[in-house]
Amino acid sequence: MTPPPTDPTVGELSEGAILGRILARLGGSDALVGPGDDAAVLAAPDGRVVATTDTLVHGPDFRLAWSSGYDLGWKAAAVNLADIAAMGARPTALLVALAMPNDTRASFVEQVAEGLRAACDALAPGCAVEGGDLTVSDTLTIAVTALGSLDGRAPILRSGARAGNVVAVAGRLGAAGRGLAILFDRFRDAAGEPVRVDHDALGDDDAAALAAQLRPTPPIVDGMAAADAGATAMMDVSDGLVLDASRMAAASGVTIDIDSAELGAGPAAALTGGEDHALLAAFPSADALPEGFRVIGRVVERGSHAVLVDGAAYAGPGGWDPYRDWDAHGG
Amino acid sequence: MTPPPTDPTVGELSEGAILGRILARLGGSDALVGPGDDAAVLAAPDGRVVATTDTLVHGPDFRLAWSSGYDLGWKAAAVNLADIAAMGARPTALLVALAMPNDTRASFVEQVAEGLRAACDALAPGCAVEGGDLTVSDTLTIAVTALGSLDGRAPILRSGARAGNVVAVAGRLGAAGRGLAILFDRFRDAAGEPVRVDHDALGDDDAAALAAQLRPTPPIVDGMAAADAGATAMMDVSDGLVLDASRMAAASGVTIDIDSAELGAGPAAALTGGEDHALLAAFPSADALPEGFRVIGRVVERGSHAVLVDGAAYAGPGGWDPYRDWDAHGG
Known part of the structure; x- marks a missing residue:
């Protein structure tokens, strides 16, 4: 289908014209200085700012046959908001x-802007895009930086889990990985190339899994609630529960024992599925859990494995073990 | 030349191993929470944070035949530090x-890290890389976000220039553009593809121009000095003096009259050369100029052109005029 003449390419527009289309879709700004100057100026009410960056690259991280511009904008916002939430902070701005x-x-760029704004409005009200940069590249890439405020809270690190703590999760585990498997299994052509998703052909469960992959809804407000409830450690689950729990265990010098019976109907998917953007946290006791969190295990003294599943070493995929395999700090 | 076996590709290394090599070269962190958790936590001592992002993409923004990894890291830091400085702020962290x-x-990645650190140490002591993200892409891309502190100052916007102000610049104008011309004219093969620069074959002037292009040294501390001296408007000169001055004029509702006699031996290059990363500022009077700044013109009542050169409309390249051509805000 030939695009209508009202939908030029970005190469046919000036940078100012593209920016105008984007800004028109980002909504208002509560920043002290919003988009349009050399830099934005944002309130950091308690004298600290939380900052994280995460990039989505066409090819490894998304495919245009599978993701709309709206999906891309939404996901780029959501994965960054999740990292702010994982510190116990409130997201305040995106760049x-x-x-x-x-x-x-141009219509694709407008959709990206709409997806960014919608994700902020839905997941982190009050957070908005306050700055950015447009460049030309052979590879469509969206690099988002999220900023947040702790509002007086102590940041919740990965390193604070202690033996005797309970381990809990907020958000879905395994669905996003299942959504990716649906894309790979059912929406590629004979040559293995992605083809457009026929959303109408999907049942409710598959549609939900696909949505978890393409347009994730991490439990942003639950991160602040966890901090308020005394979480001792917290992190975003982005690379699968076993792998991320092993990172928390390594940072904390403990072992985390996961109870697979608490992982729902598909424990294998929950243990290893990536891109969940759930929150994994440790709490002093199961009595103190804030709404949104459910217990999935416990913290024990450091043993020979960083993570146990039902008391035993986990041998399945994703069973990477920092006590055995770690070759550098930081993960 | 076959790389030595001690220089693996990033595809042969785990993410943790690459990150370890990077972190080892970034130096220490003064952050409240530095690299290694879901997000960094940084001090924002006066309750505000300045934030900007700028991306360098292989192809349009740099070529590997011309830029080393060190150059790339240096420039990616420098151009972002300049945007923080242009607000009158002190850079505190990069992501x-x-x-x-x-x-x-891997050696290339290490050089990028070394360049990032060296630029921070040289241009903005106390600023360091406090977070980041590694992804795979067909197109080498470095997206940097810089954060800064105003330390109680009011941010210096583009919009504050008033008739009667003097217009001044800190930093070199025109050299970076001349450096780019040297690369295009003398370091491409018959097919127009970049070839390695023979630095030993360059005279001092050409070497300095090339350095201004590949490893710019924006006058970061002068931005804070300008704010302290009462600058009414300020911005980073990244797209050429005439174009950027016209943006300041448009934002301020004034006309800026540039005196070409103040632009040195090559006024045309100074008027239109890009990527200077000099600071353009307006001050109430020439008496109040801080060290590093020199007067290059004056602010007059808004006329029919945003920028004048020697009192007349500028007809040369880069003579883009927002009063005539602007098709959107912000750009």
Whole structure:
């Protein structure tokens, strides 16, 4: 289908014209200085700012046959908001660096902006895009930086889990990984290339899994609630529960024992599925759990494995073990 | 030349191993929470944070035949530090998203880290890389976010220039553009593809121009000095003096009259050369100029052109005029 003449490519527009289309879709700004100057100025009410950055690259991280511009904007916001939430902080602003091929349609860029805004409005009200950068690239890339405020709370690190703590999760585990498997299994052509998703052909469960992959809804407000409830450690589950729990265990010098019976109907998917963007946290006791969290295990003294599943070493995929395999700090 | 076996590609290393090599070169962290958790936590002593992002993409923004990893890291830091300085702020932290092909050598990544650190140490002591993200991409891309503190100052916007102000610049104008011209004119093969620069074959002037292009040294501390001296408007000169001055004029509702006699031996290059990362500022009077700044013109009542050169409309390249051409806000 030939695009209508009202949908030029970004190569046919000036940077100012593209920016105008984006800004028109980002909504208002509560920043002290919002978009349009050399830099934004944001309130950091308690004298600290939380900052994280995460990039989605066409190819490894998303495919245009599978993700709309709206999906891409939403996911780029959501995965960064989750990292702010994982510190116990409230997201306050996004900065978005968008690198695009010249033949990208303006309507696609507008959808990205709409997805960014919608994710902020839905997941972290009060947070908005306050700055950014537009560049040309052969590879469509969106690099988002999220900023947040702890509002007087202590940041919740990965390193604070202690033996005797309970381990709990907020958000879904395994669905996003299942959504990716659906894309790979059912929406590729004979050559293995992605083809458009026929959303109408999906049952409710599959549609939910696909949504978890393409447009994740991490439990942002639950991160602040966990901090208020005395969480001793917290992190975003982005690479699968076993792998991320092993990182928390390594940082804390403990072993985390996961009870697979608490992982629902598909414990294997929950243990290893990536891109959940759930929150994994340790709490002093099961009595103190805030709404949104459910117990999935416990912290024990450091043993020979970082993570146990039902008391035993986990041998399945994703059973990477920092006590055995770690070759550098930081993960 | 076959790389030595001690220089693996990033595709041959785990993410943790790459990160370890990077962190070892970034130096210490003064952050409240530095690299290694879901997000960094940084001091924002006066309750505000300044934030900006700028991306360098292989192809449009740099070429590997011309830029070393060190150059790339240096420039990615410098251009972002300049945007913080342009608000009158002190850079406090960088977040770096590095997207790399799998065949990128580990030594190259180490050089990028060394360049990032060296630029911070040289231009903005106390600022360091406090977070980041590593991803795979077909297109080498470095997206940097810089954060800064105003330390109680009011941010200096583009919009505060008033008739009667003097217009001044800190930093070099035109050299970076001349450096780019040297690369295009003298370091491409018959097919127009970049070839390695023979630095030994360059005279002092050309070497300095090339350094201004590949490893710019924006006058970061002068931004704070300008704010302290009462600058009414300030911005980073990244797209050429005439174009950026016209943006300041448009934001301020004034006309800026540039005196070409103050631009040194090559006024045309100074008027239109890009990537200077000098600071353009307006001050109430020439008496109040801080060290580092020199007067190059004056602010007059808004006329029919945003920028004048020697009292007349500027007809040369870069003579883009927001009063005539502007098709959107912000750009």
